[in-house]
Amino acid sequence: MSALTGTGSLTRLVLRRDRVMLGLWLLGLPLLAASLAVSMADIYGGDQERIGYATTATSSLVARVFNGPIHGTSLGAVVATESFLTLAVLTALLSTFAVVRHTRQNEETGRAELLGSSVLGRHALLTAALLVVVGANLLAAVGLAVALVAAGLPVTGSVAAAAAIGAIGVSFTAVAAVTAQLAGTSRGANALAAAALGAAFALRALGDVLGDANPDGIGFTSAWPSWLSPMGWSGQLRPFGDERWWVLLLPAGLLAVAVAVAYRLTDRRDLGAGLLAERRGPAVAATRMLSPVGLAWHLHRGTLLGWVVGIGLVGFAMGVAVDEFDDLIAENAAAAEMINQFGGGDVLVDAYLSAMLAIFALTVGAYVVQALLRARTEETDGILEAVLATSVNRITWLGGHLLTTVLGATGLVLVGGISTGLGEGLATGDPVGRMLALAGAALVRLPALLVLAGVVVLLIGLLPRAAVPLSWAALLLFLLLGQLGTVLDLPQRVLDLSPFTHVPAVPATDVTALPLVVLTTVAAVLVTAGLAGYRRRDLTT
Amino acid sequence: MGVISVSELVKTFGGTRALDGLDLRVEAGEVHGFLGPNGAGKSTTIRILLGLLRHDSGTVRLFDADPWRDAVSLHRRLAYVPGDVNLWPNLSGGEAIDLFGALRGGLDRNRRDALLRRFELDPTKKCRAYSKGNRQKVAIVAALAADVELLVLDEPTSGLDPLMESVFQDEVRRFSRAGGTVLLSSHVLAEVEALCDRVSIIREGRTVESGTLTELRHLTRTSVTVETERPLTGLDRLPGVNPVEVGDHHAHLEVEPQHLAALLSHLLSFGVRALTSTPPTLEELFLRHYGPGPDPAATSTPVGAVAPAGPAGATADRRGDR
Numbered sequence: 098m099s100a101l102t103g104t105g106s107l108t109r110l111v112l113r114r115d116r117v118m119l120g121l122w123l124l125g126l127p128l129l130a131a132s133l134a135v136s137m138a139d140i141y142g143g144d145q146e147r148i149g150y151a152t153t154a155t156s157s158l159v160a161r162v163f164n165g166p167i168h169g170t171s172l173g174a175v176v177a178t179e180s181f182l183t184l185a186v187l188t189a190l191l192s193t194f195a196v197v198r199h200t201r202q203n204e205e206t207g208r209a210e211l212l213g214s215s216v217l218g219r220h221a222l223l224t225a226a227l228l229v230v231v232g233a234n235l236l237a238a239v240g241l242a243v244a245l246v247a248a249g250l251p252v253t254g255s256v257a258a259a260a261a262i263g264a265i266g267v268s269f270t271a272v273a274a275v276t277a278q279l280a281g282t283s284r285g286a287n288a289l290a291a292a293a294l295g296a297a298f299a300l301r302a303l304g305d306v307l308g309d310a311n312p313d314g315i316g317f318t319s320a321w322p323s324w325l326s327p328m329g330w331s332g333q334l335r336p337f338g339d340e341r342w343w344v345l346l347l348p349a350g351l352l353a354v355a356v357a358v359a360y361r362l363t364d365r366r367d368l369g370a371g372l373l374a375e376r377r378g379p380a381v382a383a384t385r386m387l388s389p390v391g392l393a394w395h396l397h398r399g400t401l402l403g404w405v406v407g408i409g410l411v412g413f414a415m416g417v418a419v420d421e422f423d424d425l426i427a428e429n430a431a432a433a434e435m436i437n438q439f440g441g442g443d444v445l446v447d448a449y450l451s452a453m454l455a456i457f458a459l460t461v462g463a464y465v466v467q468a469l470l471r472a473r474t475e476e477t478d479g480i481l482e483a484v485l486a487t488s489v490n491r492i493t494w495l496g497g498h499l500l501t502t503v504l505g506a507t508g509l510v511l512v513g514g515i516s517t518g519l520g521e522g523l524a525t526g527d528p529v530g531r532m533l534a535l536a537g538a539a540l541v542r543l544p545a546l547l548v549l550a551g552v553v554v555l556l557i558g559l560l561p562r563a564a565v566p567l568s569w570a571a572l573l574l575f576l577l578l579g580q581l582g583t584v585l586d587l588p589q590r591v592l593d594l595s596p597f598t599h600v601p602a603v604p605a606t607d608v609t610a611l612p613l614v615v616l617t618t619v620a621a622v623l624v625t626a627g628l629a630g631y632r633r634r635d636l637t638t
Numbered sequence: 639m640g641v642i643s644v645s646e647l648v649k650t651f652g653g654t655r656a657l658d659g660l661d662l663r664v665e666a667g668e669v670h671g672f673l674g675p676n677g678a679g680k681s682t683t684i685r686i687l688l689g690l691l692r693h694d695s696g697t698v699r700l701f702d703a704d705p706w707r708d709a710v711s712l713h714r715r716l717a718y719v720p721g722d723v724n725l726w727p728n729l730s731g732g733e734a735i736d737l738f739g740a741l742r743g744g745l746d747r748n749r750r751d752a753l754l755r756r757f758e759l760d761p762t763k764k765c766r767a768y769s770k771g772n773r774q775k776v777a778i779v780a781a782l783a784a785d786v787e788l789l790v791l792d793e794p795t796s797g798l799d800p801l802m803e804s805v806f807q808d809e810v811r812r813f814s815r816a817g818g819t820v821l822l823s824s825h826v827l828a829e830v831e832a833l834c835d836r837v838s839i840i841r842e843g844r845t846v847e848s849g850t851l852t853e854l855r856h857l858t859r860t861s862v863t864v865e866t867e868r869p870l871t872g873l874d875r876l877p878g879v880n881p882v883e884v885g886d887h888h889a890h891l892e893v894e895p896q897h898l899a900a901l902l903s904h905l906l907s908f909g910v911r912a913l914t915s916t917p918p919t920l921e922e923l924f925l926r927h928y929g930p931g932p933d934p935a936a937t938s939t940p941v942g943a944v945a946p947a948g949p950a951g952a953t954a955d956r957r958g959d960r
Binding site: 485 | 685688689690691692709710711713714716717718720722723724725726727728729730731732733734735736737738740741742743761762763764766767777790
């Protein structure tokens with residue numbers, strides 16, 4: 098029996114388990130790229146706009162950090178640079194989660210043990226997962242290329258841009274294959290791979306920031322740290338510029354090395370064990386976690402910390418970027434004229450800031466849904482049964498999660514406002530004033546988040562089995578209405594479905610109390626109805 | 639008034655009738671075995687007793703209160719060990735035990751530490767790293783360290799090794815001696831025989847037997863093997879005797895308790911060389927109800943014998959007993 102015996106049937110199993118996920122991935126990614134390309138064709142239709150974009154992408158450090166290098170002033174180059182981060186991160190995470198789901202998670206749940214006792218080679222589980230995920234990345238790249246060509250971009254550049262994204266997927270498939278052997282849990286394996294993604298982003302950002310600008314002021318040559326990062330390789334492929342196809346050998350090489358390492362690790366370790374030892378915990382519980390609210394806080398705080406760091410960093414960068422407007426006005430007469438048409442620099446900055454705060458609010462919405470659904474997950478995982486058999490009442494229990502979530506969301510909204518204000522203030526002067534102003538502006542969004550929390554509580558109380566998908570669907574709906582509603586020219590009645598439509602767009606507009614009062618009341622009604630339903634229903638797993 | 643008194647309990651999930659008129663009565667101070675095959679409704683009954691599920695009809699009383707409405711105050715008086723113990727993966731075992739203790743209204747720290755040593759459980763390990771047996775120990779230690787009147791145990795030892803099982807039995811006996819009441823749902827019949835004063839056997843959401851083990855043993859046949867000097871005859875004419883295997887000088891028989899005396903005097907006339915008589919085990923009781931044949935009453939009538947008044951009368955007695 099070889100180490101690969103049974104890979105074929107396992108591959109079919111992986112495909113069967115992931116058919117919906119893979120379908121969404123293979124269709125969704127190209128569709129997203131195509132829609133980005135089409136909308137950018139609209140915005141950057143003229144030479145002037147594209148030259149302006151390419152100049153900024155070269156001169157602005159924020160743009161270098163987030164978007165990486167740009168290769169020329171063609172529409173393709175703009176699309177490739179502008180959509181790079183979104184597509185790259187999405188692909189890397191999809192690949193990581195898929196690999197871990199079919200390797201470490203199988204071991205964690207004991208499925209691998211059952212499978213391993215059948216006629217199955219030692220490497221079959223890992224190989225099947227890799228075959229499917231690498232295959233999915235190659236197919237997604239083909240789909241991306243077709244989508245970009247269909248959006249009207251040249252064939253060679255489209256293929257290179259698609260290959261650049263596919264290469265990131267393959268690289269992180271390789272990374273996850275190794276982290277799944279190192280960590281003992283799927284959470285740990287995902288976290289290690291996410292840390293690798295962060296490191297890859299940081300190295301690429303560093304290399305691009307240190308890069309020398311080209312003499313004509315369009316594009317730059319990345320410094321050596323970019324070459325150490327799988328995310329950097331994609332820029333070095335130079336899609337829509339002077340393509341260097343040999344760069345694709347780097348991710349292929351990484352995959353080969355990672356597979357060899359992962360196989361070796363599989364040979365050396367026990368099934369179910371990781372190479373990194375599980376950390377021990379305290380033998381006695383701290384007093385502050387010994388209540389429903391204390392426990393909820395204890396369970397939520399780790400995730401919340403991650404959100405605080407993420408939103409804080411992005412907020413700071415977005416705040417610093419305000420300075421770019423002044424540069425843009427100073428350097429570019431056409432841009433200055435455009436900005437003046439909007440009502441001058443200050444108005445534009447305020448519009449930009451309120452757009453940022455709106456995006457933060459929706460992002461915090463994801464935290465709200467994720468954190469509150471923990472209450473439901475504990476029910477399906479069977480933990481709640483033992484808890485409710487103690488003298489804890491249901492309202493206190495769910496209320497603990499709700500309180501923690503609302504406090505967490507308030508904190509996150511404030512962090513978003515304060516970090517943006519700090520970034521802007523440090524770049525333009527008056528950091529304290531800007532922090533206070535934007536913290537207040539950010540808080541105005543909180544009532545919309547309360548309504549979202551109310552929707553999730555209502556679903557947990559009344560439709561427990563559908564609560565998880567419907568809660569995320571509600572957030573997605575609000576996101577789409579917020580981001581695409583005006584672009585798609587939807588009627589106001591439809592836009593009004595989202596609570597985020599109703600919050601005043603501070604600082605671009607003034608605060609009005611009425612919508613905030615109404616939203617808070619709606620949230621209170623939803624929460625009350627949800628808690629009432631929760632108290633009356635059976636526990637459902 | 640019993641600690642638990644359930645009658646005519648009905649619970650449906652969609653079209654499935656999980657409980658179909660179940661009766662259960664547990665008196666203060668007794669260890670009550672709750673037996674039934676998978677899917678018979680044991681866990682559903684326990685969840686209703688804990689106020690986790692609502693019942694459709696019938697009456698349920700726990701400490702003479704409504705387990706749904708008064709759940710919170712009732713739960714201060716009981717501790718529960720679920721059959722499938724799930725814990726917070728990122729908490730340590732010690733943290734989980736303290737948490738359950740605190741949520742229940744306090745636990746005895748010395749007792750907790752003593753139990754941790756007895757069950758050889760490492761409280762610093764994260765719950766995700768525990769095996770099924772160790773997760774069960776966490777719940778057992780948390781329950782036994784609590785100061786309560788009633789233990790509700792749903793297949794608590796399914797993941798424990800024999801050594802730990804005997805530690806568990808010791809601890810349950812100690813709890814019972816101190817006056818506590820226990821409802822023990824189990825598949826392990828030896829454990830039920832070792833611990834329980836009374837048992838209720840359920841099948842398809844109904845109680846089919848309930849009583850002390852001695853009472854239940856009277857409902858089933860004793861197994862007799864005999865070796866005689868002279869060839870055996872006339873066994874098939876005896877009432878209440880079911881010949882399993884009969885040779886010239888030896889026989890394996892099953893006999894209903896009230897016909898045992900008649901059988902023995904019949905055997906004496908053949909010159910008994912050796913005789914063993916084994917009372918029915920709980921396992922045989924159990925199999926009688928879950929063995930082949932849809933109707934449990936039919937299997938209690940011996941083949942080839944006239945059904946005596948015994949089993950039917952005993953059943954009627956049990957009904958009256960409730």
